[in-house]
Amino acid sequence: MSDRQATLDWLGDPAVFKVNRLDAHSDHRYYATVEEAEAGAPMKMRHSLNGSWSFHYAANPSSRPADFHAEGFSTAGWSTIQVPGHIQLQGWGQTQYVNTMYPWDGVEALRPPQLPEHNPVGSYVKEFDLPASMDGRPVHVSFQGVETAFYVWLNGQFIGYAEDSFTPSEFDLTPHVRSGTNRLTVAVYQRSTGSWLEDQDFWRFSGIFRDVYLYTTPDIHAYDLEVRADLDETYRLGTLSASLRLAAEAPAGSYARLRLRDPQGAVVAESAALPLDGARASAVLDAGEVQPWSAELPRLYSLLVTIHAPGGELVEAIVQKAGFRRFELKDKLMLLNGKRIVFRGVNRHEFNSRTGRAIGKEDMLRDIRILKQNNMNAVRTSHYPNQTLWYELCDEYGLYVIDEMNLETHGSWQKMGAVEPSWNVPGSLPEWRDIVLDRAASMVERDKNHPSIVIWSCGNESYAGEVIRSVATYFRERDPSRLVHYEGVFHDREFDDASDMESRMYAKPADIEAYLSDDPQKPYISCEYMHAMGNSVGGMHLYTELEDKHPLYQGGFIWDYMDQALVRKDRYGREHLAYGGDFGDRPTDYSFCGNGIVHADGTVSPKMQEVKFLYRSYRLTPSRESVAIRSVALFAGTGHLELVSRLLRDGVILHEESAGLDIGPGEEASVPIGLPEGSMDAPGEYVIEASLRLRDDQLWADAGHEVAFGQTIIRVEPADAAEPSLPAGEVSVVEGDVNIGVYGRGWQALFSKQAHSLVSLRYGGRELVETPPMPLFWRASTDNDKGTGMPFTHGAWLAASMARRCAVWELTQEAGTATVAYRYVFSTAPGVELSVAYTVRADGTIRVRTAYKGAAGLPDLPILALAFKTSADLGETRWLALGPEENYSDRSHGARLGTFSRAVADLPSRYLVPQESGNRTGVRRLDVLDAEGKGFAVSAASEPLECNVSPHSAMELENAAHVWELPPVHFTNVTIAARQLGVGGDDSWGAPVHPQFRIPSDQDYAFEFILGPSQD
Template sequence: MSDRQASLDWLADPAVFKVNRLDAHSDHRYYATVEEAEAGAPMKMRHSLNGSWSFHYAANPASRPADFHAEGFSTAGWGDIQVPGHIQLQGWGQPQYVNTMYPWDGLEAIRPPQLPEHNPVGSYVKEFELPADWDGRPTFISFQGVESAFYVWLNGEFVGYAEDSFTPSEFDLTPHIRGGANRLAVAVYQRSTGSWLEDQDFWRFSGIFRDVYLYTTPDIHAVDLEVRADLDDTYRLGTLHASIRLADAAPAGSYALLRLRDPHGAVVAESGQVALDAAGRIAAVLEAGEVQPWSAELPRLYSLLVTIHRPGGELVEAIVQKAGFRRFELKDKLMLVNGKRIVFKGVNRHEFNSRSGRAIGKEDMLRDIRILKQNNLNAVRTSHYPNQTLWYELCDEYGIYVIDEMNLESHGSWQKMGAVEPSWNVPGDLPEWQDIVLDRAASMLERDKNHPSIVIWSCGNESYAGEVILNVSNYFRERDPSRLVHYEGVFHNRAFNDTSDMESRMYAKPADIEAYLNDDPQKPYISCEYMHAMGNSVGGMHKYTELEDKYPLYQGGFIWDYLDQALIRKDRYGKEYLAYGGDFGDRPTDYSFCGNGIVHADGTVSPKMQEVKFLYQNYRLTPSLDSISVRSGSLFAGTGHLELACRLLRDGALVHEAIVPLEVGPGEEAEVPSGLPQGIAEAPGEYVIEASLRLRDDQLWAAAGHEVAFGQSVARVEREAAEPLPAGEIDVVEGDVNIGVFGRGWQALFSKQAHSLVSLRYGGREVIESPPMPLFWRATTDNDKGTALAYTHGAWLAASVARRCTGWELTQEAGTVTVAYRYEFSTAPGAWLTVAYTVRADGSIRVRTEYKGAQGLADLPILALTFKTSADYGQTKWYALGPEENYSDRCHGARLGTFSRAVAELPSRYLVPQESGNRTGVRRLDVLDAQGNGFAVAAVSEPLECNVSPHSAMELENAAHVWELPAVHYTNVTVAAKQLGVGGDDSWGAPVHPEFRIPSDRDYAFEFILEPSRM
């Protein structure tokens, strides 16, 4: 086909999605020698074209250099762009973040397959030298990922056209290439028919964002290799089926030899000469005998060496393909891996880097997979497109179950602002969209079919339902019966229920899931998306994981999502920050809805991971002073790679630690001695018994000593008598406006006018910069905003900033002085609150807060006292649940102990400033300066919730970005009886579960002691 036949009409034609593109094939590597193949050396038959390319950007097709591909066309004055990379992150155009709507919504009135006039075009030119030893050999080019459609020319001649941003597109350059210098030209269009199928919840980019390379092949070449390593019905004996498709030029008499090695390198099976059949394939079966099965727990990989030979026996090509013997099946309505019921402890993962977008590299992937393994996640859904080949190889090697999802999402064509309205849904039942959609499925399957980590094919995401997707599902089943098929969209249209092998829903509440599981379910259930982790979230996750033991057909879920999709940007003063939708002037946009990760955009884990790691752990540890109950939820791995440590702490301080022998098989329970000496916990105090399972040796994904599971229990030994009041003298000076209370080395001042404690000095150092006041409002979280908390509960915001003191009282008794204030609130009629400060001779103040509830008021977001101290008090030490922030509905993964942290490090780095940094179960909190001087907050009877932050709730409430927060001058201390949970079933209306709310019609009281630090 000549260049004049390359047509822009293809961009808007669903029937044209590939021109001259080669058929999809496996992602195996091939070499000239066995030694290179077995060493996994860089492929000499590949030549990378990554790097700097000449580049021109046009905002629309009319302004592009139409003849740029012609020989002799000068690119003088063009810019340079890096490949792989996105156009919009290298100085041209702008990134745009939208979720469900199409990026042109409200700007152009179009319907599929029409395209918007704003269709940026990137024109790329690469001059390259053909490797000298390739001259005269067949040469091909592979584009691993181009968004969203592109045309290719070589030396002025048209080569081909392709769509599908996330699977390889390859072309034969042999007719056009020449020895020495060559000129490659690529025109990349941001919008095409593919754009209607790529409406994923992500940043909208374009360009050549994955690797580009040339490759050559020997004259006898394995174009495609398919390996299936199956287990028999006992899950012990393995049979490997191999099918090799040779290039059309392979002569009769060509043959292959196959040799299979186990994970330790021992040869377990070999073939004789396997001849080429009439269909151009070589098929072989190797009986491996008793094998070591592959699973995420024990990712044991075999190595299949395939050598291709000429009819005379000369070696032409060598391939090493990793294989894992495993069986994934649906049996008695349960999904089984190697005969065992699987529970997916999963997460949805975009390919993303905060600097390079979806153009990620090996280091990004290694970081991600280590984080997954270190935090007990065993599964990933590739939301919502196929990933780079290396990701699947790492999942094979490290052990991760994968739902491999094809590149399909047409969300904006059927759901508008949450309402299901599929009147113009694509692909639906439209036959003109069948081939383009099926091609995406085939491109994924054919490339990825040999990876044992992939256990389920997914037909895409949130594209409603219809015949087109049902046909894709049937294709998957027919082409690959060794895996199951997933699709969630049938929930909206049960006429296409057969599309999915499992019931799969998004953001269903635990009660809704139970209703399904109690109603004679015909399919196992997974939550393909749950626990929407936007901002400060993941509250109530335990309500989902508790279903795993209660209902066998509940087989886990996939958190949305893994990593915040935030991009590095500079503010007007040149300082970098993490930007979200709208920060680039992009409109329309969905703003910060891209920040849903359990990992921050810079690749560091967020505090939410603390809960995820605990609830996903494979071992349940219940310790006591005498013994530790160990319950293994592992399917295949015992505890031989782990050691069990038992620690005893008294009032947060370590008393004793022991390493306990342990040998518990998969799925077994055992009671083992704790290793703690008898009578060690007799002195008065609070005792924490903690059991910890740690890696005995280094693993690929973590060093020896890494904790994989823990459990705690708490016991108290009470003192025989109450402690007496501190001895000493107290002086009181009651003035007209203030009440002064004095003792040795301290002084306090209470104001009748400011209606609070206005000064507290220990050793001459002031503690109070802004007086304690009642607080009923927290800086709204993303989930709070999703439930319109400011609208429904805004009266408590007003009550926090506008109160009236209706009376005060001074009481003197032996050894104490009490000053009490009563507050009322115009926005909360009928409710009132008193704060009584009881000063003792040692300068400690017992603060008792009593809240009187009233009918007809919204629940309380928080019930607290808050005050400011100097920012010089910039260090904290906690005896509380930690070490990371936690809330009433997200504290299972927190442990009771003593932790230290700088005040500046306590708030979490969410994209939008919001409530963060809270700790529950607070027994004691010390707030200190650099010299260790300061004050403490100590619980009296019931543990407290506390937050220490450089910013007040009101400052956080009014900032949309971190850079909008004021400079730090204070340390804000908030002491609470309770705070509303953070929720997380979804972020657009799901309320916090009732048991984690604070009804405002009840009465509450809490107490703490404010005293000098004893540090």
């Protein structure tokens, strides 16, 4: 097609989505020698064009350099840009985050396929010298990812046009490439018809953001290779089918050979010479009894394909990894190799906080190791095909993949949460059918050889209709070895046949149970659940418990893997992680991009502690005599693990032992442990802990990595269970007009009749109370709290925390003690009373008894606590509690009882928006210390407590939208609670915390603790 035929009209025409683009094909690599192929060496027949390109940015097509592709056009004065990379992250245009709405909503009134007037254009120029090895040979260019539409010229000649940001677009350069220097020019438009199909919940970028390379091919070239490694009905015997599609008809007498090696390198099957009949060849190899592939045992075979010229000369060598597995739907169950699979999965965007979706191998390796280390076995590629390397790593490391095509039209059918598909695309509109089917084919043809991919997905949140049904039909006809997924049929059951499974987003556990209990016709997965925005993932166990209750419940995928936050500098040049709106982007959905169980810098968030535990494959229940182990693994035994058992008393390790294991998949066993005789005779709280750890290094973790644990807590009471006696000695009381002083040897406490609290506590002359303990009913709102409207519905408790009135105070003295008690009332919580009694004892410890009297008609309590401030010099903590990471009443299954230490500065979690974080449940003892280990301790007097120690108060956190808005640290804030509301996580836009994790305000509560000096 000549240059004159290239037109901007293509951008807004759904019928034009590729011009001169080559057909999609498999992502196999090919070489000139067998040695290179088997070594997986870099391809010599590729030449990278990554790096620095000349660049011009135009805000609109009218201001672009229209003739920049012409030979002789000077780019003097142009800037340079790095490829791969996003335009918006390299200094041009507007970085923008939106979720469901289209990015031009409210700016321009558009309906598909109209395009906004504001359509930034990036003009790229790359001069390259044609490699000598390509001179005189066919030359093609591959763009692995360009967002969203682009035109290509070489040496002034129009080459082609393509859309679809997330699958390769390749073009033949051969007619116009020349020896020596060549000039490749690319015009990238941010908006096109593809923009209506790419309304994903992510940052809206543009540019050449994946690799670009030239490639040549041998004289006889396998343009496409398809390999299917299937199992028979016994799941033991393997058959490998391979088919080749050549770039051109091969000369008569050309042939191919196939050789299959097992994971250990032994040859298990070979073919005879296969005549290359025209442009195709195929063969079937009987592999005999094989080692099946699974995420637990990702055993890969190597298929060597050699292509030979008529005289026998080797022309091309290919090594394609293959995994023998069978994924099928049988008796309404999804089965892998004959066994019911449960997806313990997560949704994952490709993301890096500095480079956006332009990620590299190190990003992928980090991600896959984190997934494996935390017991995840599945990934949904939300919501577009990923780079080829990701699938290769999933094959190798072992992850099940839902491969999702690049389709989301969320804003066309859902407006502010309401389903309103009046102008939905693609719907059943015939003009959108081909562009959507092309995206499906581009994904399947590239990715079809990866055993990790078990399900094709028709895209995300695009409602329903005939177009998506046609995609599902295409998937099934093209590849019957995989199942088909699409959640959107939930909104229109006329198109229920578009999905092989019932897939829902953010359904509550009760709703899932209702489906599973009503004669379901399909297995169920939650393609998105546990919306992990900010401090979330509470109640996840209510979902994972369904695995054992309902066979047709086959798991889910957490939303999502990583916060989509970008590094930005503030006005003072300091870097921080920023979210929507921080770049001046409007419209925006602000911090809704922060939904990850991993922080945007790639570090694991505290939420992962719960995920790892609930996704474990081994359930451990220790007792005094043994550890009961139940394996829910499907294929892997325990030969790679060792069992480490420990006995602790009041947090101190008394005994540790290890043992090997030999438990088969799905089996249960009891492993004896040898606790020393009499080791649990003394009074105290004992923990018997069992831990399964890697015996040897694995690809994804080092030896010693813990994969699962279990604990049993046993309380041994003293033989004489009488009330412990008071410390010996007397206290001295001085009652003044305003204050009440209580004194002893080396300590003093001061209570105020005016401030109505403990106002001073000194041990060894050091003041520990900077601001007095006061009732606290409010926690800094979490993202989920805001989503349920808690700041509006529960605001009375915020006001009650800010101000109260002391109705009565009282001083009483007994032998060896003095008690000062206060009773508070609250204007915004009529009928509620909170009494706090401080009993000072001769050793300087204070027993604090708190009693809450409830009242009807008030919302649930966010927290029931006392809070005070101490000096920021007390910046270290030591805990005997559930930990080591933060935990809450509905997110504590993954926490363990033990002793751990942490700096106060490190206790709050680094959520994008400051909010409640850092809580620990099951607190037996908490020490707040200075650098020399001196300070004070809080000990549970009866029932364990919940505690939070933070550099910032709840009110400071409540009033900050970013971490950099928090004031400088002057205090250590200590919150001692009877209970705190769970964090929830079913969703972040209205789902309440489950009832069992709430605090009804009309009930009475009491808690008590002992405040005293720390002990070394």
